[in-house]
Structures are given as C-alpha cells and as structure tokens.
Amino acid sequence: xxxxxxxxxxxxxxxxxxxxxxxxxxxxxxxxxxxxxxxxxxxxxxxxxxxxxxxxxxxxxxxxxxxxxxxxxxxxxxxxxxxxxxxxxxxxxxxxxxxxxxxxxxxxxxxxxxxxxxxxxxxxxxxxxxxxxxxxxxxxxxxxxxxxxxxxxxxxxxxxxxxxxxxxxxxxxxxxxxxxxxxxxxxxxxxxxxxxxxxxxxxxxxxxxxxxxxxxxxxxxxxxxxxxxxxxxxxxxxxxxxxxxxxxxxxxxxxxxxxxxxxxxxxxxxxxxxxxxxxxxxxxxxxxxxxx
Amino acid sequence: xxxxxxxxxxxxxxxxxxxxxxxxxxxxxxxxxxxxxxxxxxxxxxxxxxxxxxxxxxxxxxxxxxxxxxxxxxxxxxxxxxxxxxxxxxxxxxxxxxxxxxxxxxxxxxxxxxxxxxxxxxxxxxxxxxxxxxxxxxxxxxxxxxxxxxxxxxxxxxxxxxxxxxxxxxxxxxxxxxxxxxxxxxxxxxxxxxxxxxxxxxxxxxxxxxxxxxxxxxxxxxxxxxxxxxxxxxxxxxxxxxxxxxxxxxxxxxxxxxxxxxxxxxxxxxxxxxxxxxxxxxxxxxxxxxxxxxxxxxxxxxxxxxxxxxxxxxxxxxx
Numbered sequence: 001x002x003x004x005x006x007x008x009x010x011x012x013x014x015x016x017x018x019x020x021x022x023x024x025x026x027x028x029x030x031x032x033x034x035x036x037x038x039x040x041x042x043x044x045x046x047x048x049x050x051x052x053x054x055x056x057x058x059x060x061x062x063x064x065x066x067x068x069x070x071x072x073x074x075x076x077x078x079x080x081x082x083x084x085x086x087x088x089x090x091x092x093x094x095x096x097x098x099x100x101x102x103x104x105x106x107x108x109x110x111x112x113x114x115x116x117x118x119x120x121x122x123x124x125x126x127x128x129x130x131x132x133x134x135x136x137x138x139x140x141x142x143x144x145x146x147x148x149x150x151x152x153x154x155x156x157x158x159x160x161x162x163x164x165x166x167x168x169x170x171x172x173x174x175x176x177x178x179x180x181x182x183x184x185x186x187x188x189x190x191x192x193x194x195x196x197x198x199x200x201x202x203x204x205x206x207x208x209x210x211x212x213x214x215x216x217x218x219x220x221x222x223x224x225x226x227x228x229x230x231x232x233x234x235x236x237x238x239x240x241x242x243x244x245x246x247x248x249x250x251x252x253x254x255x256x257x258x259x260x261x262x263x264x265x266x267x268x269x270x271x272x273x274x275x276x277x278x279x280x281x282x283x284x285x286x287x288x289x290x291x292x
Numbered sequence: 293x294x295x296x297x298x299x300x301x302x303x304x305x306x307x308x309x310x311x312x313x314x315x316x317x318x319x320x321x322x323x324x325x326x327x328x329x330x331x332x333x334x335x336x337x338x339x340x341x342x343x344x345x346x347x348x349x350x351x352x353x354x355x356x357x358x359x360x361x362x363x364x365x366x367x368x369x370x371x372x373x374x375x376x377x378x379x380x381x382x383x384x385x386x387x388x389x390x391x392x393x394x395x396x397x398x399x400x401x402x403x404x405x406x407x408x409x410x411x412x413x414x415x416x417x418x419x420x421x422x423x424x425x426x427x428x429x430x431x432x433x434x435x436x437x438x439x440x441x442x443x444x445x446x447x448x449x450x451x452x453x454x455x456x457x458x459x460x461x462x463x464x465x466x467x468x469x470x471x472x473x474x475x476x477x478x479x480x481x482x483x484x485x486x487x488x489x490x491x492x493x494x495x496x497x498x499x500x501x502x503x504x505x506x507x508x509x510x511x512x513x514x515x516x517x518x519x520x521x522x523x524x525x526x527x528x529x530x531x532x533x534x535x536x537x538x539x540x541x542x543x544x545x546x547x548x549x550x551x552x553x554x555x556x557x558x559x560x561x562x563x564x565x566x567x568x569x570x571x572x573x574x575x576x577x578x579x580x581x582x583x584x585x586x587x588x589x590x591x592x593x594x595x596x597x598x599x600x601x602x603x604x605x606x607x608x609x610x611x
Contacts, residue, residue: 112580276414
C-alpha cells in the first residue's frame with residue numbers, strides 16, 4: 001500500500017476518468033445490443049479484440065494510424081454485425097429460442113474469434129505505433145498521457161454522435177421504438193427486423209473503434225477480451241439498460257473505482273471491482289442509475 | 293424405471309467399465325477416462341440448471357475451481373480423505389451457487405448468465421491474490437503412490453470420478469421423473485405462466501442452482517490430486533466453461549442422456565485432438581460444433597435421433 005497524498009489521489013481520479021472514457025466506448029455497443037435490442041451479445045469483447053488486430057495489421061503493414069484504420073474497417077464491421085443479426089434472427093428469434101440457444105451461440109462466437117486469433121497471431125502481445133502514444137501533457141503535477149486522452153475524447157464524441165442519432169433521426173427513433181413496442185411498430189408498417197438489424201450492425205461497428213482504442217492504450221493478445229465481459233455488463237447494468245448517458249456515467253464511475261483500487265490496493269485487485277459493482281447494483285438497484 | 297432401479301443399472305455399468313479398464317491395465321486409459329468422466333459430471337451438473345430450467349451458467353469453471361481450491365486449502369490446513377473433501381467442496385460451491393442465484397435469479401434470465409461470467413474472473417483474481425493456496429504460482433499436491441484394496445492412485449481417482457458420474461446421472465434422472473422436474477420444465481417453457489399458476493419459481497430455481505453448483509464443485513475436488521500441480525489458469529481453464537455448455541447442448545438438453553452422450557463424444561474427440569494436434573484447435577472445434585448445433589440442430593443429438601425415429605414411425609403407418 002502506498003502512502004496517501006492528495007497529488008496521488010487527484011492523479012488516480014483523472015486516470016480513472018480517462019479510463020472510464022475508454023470503457024464507455026467499449027460498452028456503447030453492448031448498451032445498444034443488450035440494453036435496447038435485448039440481444040445478449042456476450043461475444044462483443046471478441047469483436048473488440050478483432051478490431052484491435054485489424055488496427056494492428058493496418059498499422060504494422062501500411063503505417064496507418066490505428067484510429068484511421070478503425071474508421072476504414074468500420075463498414076466491414078457494420079456488414080459483419082448485419083450478417084450475425086440475420087443468423088440470430090432466423091435461428092433464434094423466429095423460433096423463440098433466444099434465451100438458451102442464443103446465449104450459447106454468442107458464447108461459441110466469442111471462443112471462435114479468440115481461438116482463430118490465437119491460431120493466426122499466436123499468444124504474443126501486439127501493439128501499434130503512433131506519434132502520440134508515448135507523449136503526455138503535464139499541467140502542474142497532473143499527468144495526462146495522450147494514449148489515454150485521445151481514446152477518451154473520441155469515445156465521448158462517439159457517444160454524442162450516437163445519442164444525437166438515436167434521439168434526432170427517424171431511424172434512431174425507430175430503434176428506440178423497437179425497444180418499447182415491436183407490435184406497435186409493425187402496425188405503423190415499419191419492419192422491426194430491418195430496424196434491429198441496423199441497430200445491431202451499428203453496435204458491432206462501435207467495436208472497430210473500441211478495438212483501436214484498446215490497442216492504443218495497452219498491448220493486446222487474444223484472451224484479453226474476456227477481462228472485459230464482466231466490465232462491460234457491469235457498466236451496462238449500472239448505467240441502466242438502454243440508456244447511453246447512463247452508460248457513460250457508469251463507465252466513468254467504474255474507471256475511477258478501478259483506478260483508485262489499482263493505486264491504493266494494487267493492480268491485481270482491479271478486475272474484482274466491476275464484479276462487486278455488478279452484484280451491488282443487482283442487489284440494490286437493478287434498474288441502474290438512469291434506468292427506465 | 294424408478295430412480296433406484298436406474299441407480300443400480302448405472303452402478304452395474306460403472307462396475308463393467310472399471311472391470312474393462314482394469315483388464316486393459318494401461319494407465320493412459322485411466323488418465324483419459326478420468327477426464328471424460330469429469331466432463332460427464334460437469335455436463336450433467338450444467339444441464340440440471342441449463343437444460344431443465346433454461347438458465348445459462350457460464351461460470352462452470354468457477355464452480356469447478358472452487359472445488360479444486362477447497363481441496364488445496366484443506367490439503368494444507370488439515371489433510372482428509374478425498375470423499376470427505378468432495379463433500380466439503382459440494383457444500384461450499386453449493387452455497388456460492390445459492391448466493392449467486394438469490395442475487396440474480398429474481399431478475400430477467402440474462403442477468404444470471406452475466407453474473408456467472410463475471411464470477412469466474414473475480415474468483416480467479418481472489419485466488420491469484422491468496423498466497424495460502426499458492427497464489428499465482430500454484431500449489432503442489434503430493435499424491436500417495438497407492439491406495440489399500442485398489443492399488444494405483446490413478447485407479448482410485450478414476451473410481452471416485454466414476455462414482456461421481458453415477459451419482460450425478462442418478463440425480464438428473466430422479467429430477468426428470470419427479471414433481472421437481474416438471475416444476476423445472478414449467479420454468480423453462482413459460483416462467484410467467486408458471487408463476488401465475490402457483491409454481492414457486494424462485495425456490496425451484498434456487499434448488500437447481502445449488503444442486504448444479506454443488507455437483508460442479510464435487511467434480512473439481514479430486515482434480516488437484518489428479519493433476520499434481522494446480523495453478524489458477526488450469527483450475528479456471530477455458531475448456532471447463534466451454535465444454536460444460538457445449539456437451540449438453542450438442543448431446544441434447546431435455547434428458548439426462550444428452551449430456552452423457554455429448555460428454556462421451558466430445559470428451560473422447562478432445563482427448564484424441566489434444567494428443568495429436570493442439571489444445572487451441574480443441575477449443576476451436578468445440579466452439580464451431582456448439583454454434584453449428586444451436587443454429588442447425590437446437591435439440592442436439594438426442595433430439596435428432598428422436599425426430600428420425602418419429603419420421604420412421606410415420607412412414608410405416610400411412611395416414
């Protein structure tokens with residue numbers, strides 16, 4: 001345990017907020033698929049790692065900036081998401097088998113992506129190169145590493161774009177409507193399947209960017225994704241299902257809690273924080289902070 | 293068939309298996325057989341909750357590891373014979389299952405699944421930080437070279453796992469043919485309707501979670517003696533989480549025979565693949581089979597066989 005000092009505390013708080021910004025990017029996709037569409041996509045962290053590796057390949061082969069690489073890969077992830085939803089819809093939603101088989105399906109996908117990445121790239125840690133990764137901004141004793149700051153800022157930008165999309169555009173409002181009443185939507189002559197496919201595709205597309213952020217922040221190997229399963233669902237549940245602002249607030253809270261735990265108790269305890277938060281939320285306020 | 297009769301038949305089959313394995317008298321048969329039997333117990337345990345009530349437990353590895361680490365703890369604290377350790381493991385992991393279930397089963401189905409996913413990560417963190425049971429370095433268990441009346445220690449472990457498999461299958465069979473089993477089935481088919489017609493759903497779900505967790509812990513208790521050196525990464529191994537879900541789903545979740553068939557087929561296949569190719573290909577095969585089965589044949593091998601039999605009957609009897 002380290003000696004307590006206000007500088008240490010403030011730096012830990014700021015590091016936690018930056019980390020929380022990154023967690024928001026990781027969780028926004030789950031917030032759409034699990035929170036709004038009720039599709040328990042536990043394979044999401046697997047797609048994030050896939051995003052990291054695509055950023056890694058484009059960075060190592062062509063020297064493209066990882067975030068630009070993620071934007072290039074975005075349409076491919078969108079297509080992948082649409083294809084997965086189509087299989088999910090035909091195999092599970094039409095048969096009313098989402099609960100057991102649907103969960104097992106995504107569980108299988110999670111391990112298939114992980115093992116395929118292991119077979120192709122091995123279990124070595126991979127990292128990307130960009131000019132800003134080693135730099136940091138110092139304001140007094142406050143230290144802002146750019147490798148945390150840039151993902152955090154873009155992540156917040158991503159949240160604003162998604163929130164505007166969901167609340168202002170026709171498609172966005174239709175997605176929110178799917179969460180509330182599918183039958184009513186059908187009576188309005190809109191196809192819930194098409195709307196859900198679009199929303200799920202968007203949720204997978206966010207994994208491309210989140211993956212790039214992850215590999216900017218830390219070196220990545222295929223099984224890293226599993227550490228994020230507990231975190232993303234803890235954030236999603238704590239924030240309140242289906243609420244993107246709630247997701248961002250909860251992500252910041254978890255980031256701060258993990259950063260404080262890592263600073264004052266040691267980094268090896270950090271993974272337990274999310275689980276504690278998840279259990280406490282489920283026990284005392286299952287609706288989450290901004291839940292309906 | 294009453295469950296007593298089932299138990300006697302299972303016992304007779306187990307005796308036959310042990311006889312055959314002893315006749316071959318090759319230690320590899322016992323080593324590989326132990327793993328397959330362990331998967332039979334895990335798959336059957338998973339199916340009591342997952343298959344009968346429809347609640348997915350992703351934390352099989354966590355419950356398995358609780359059993360394994362309770363053995364390590366008592367090995368250091370106060371050594372006891374394995375059957376006693378198995379009972380202790382059953383109590384501990386059953387209680388943890390009960391607690392998890394109580395917190396999450398009052399909510400929608402997905403929450404329980406998510407909480408079990410997270411449970412594995414947290415318990416692993418706990419064990420890695422707990423030096424008494426070896427921490428991240430792992431713990432050595434020195435196993436005696438032989439046991440009275442049975443001979444080699446591997447034979448003894450094999451026999452214990454065989455007995456556990458018989459117990460697990462008998463419990464599954466007894467549940468299926470009792471009021472408890474019908475209660476579970478109502479939860480699986482329509483929980484709201486079950487609740488409305490007076491089925492005590494929360495109580496039944498908690499019984500299933502506790503039983504399932506306890507059996508998984510029991511499967512894990514002899515593991516440190518089997519492997520000799522226990523590390524967190526082997527106790528919380530990926531293969532336990534994936535297999536205990538894949539085996540029942542591939543075999544078929546509606547009856548006790550499904551996990552048995554799935555575990556024997558996949559377990560044997562994996563013994564072969566791990567020896568000849570590699571263990572990551574192993575997980576890949578299981579993952580691909582799992583996805584293929586849930587998409588194409590959601591009722592598993594047992595379901596496929598039943599529908600083939602039904603079609604055959606219909607053809608013989610023209611309408």
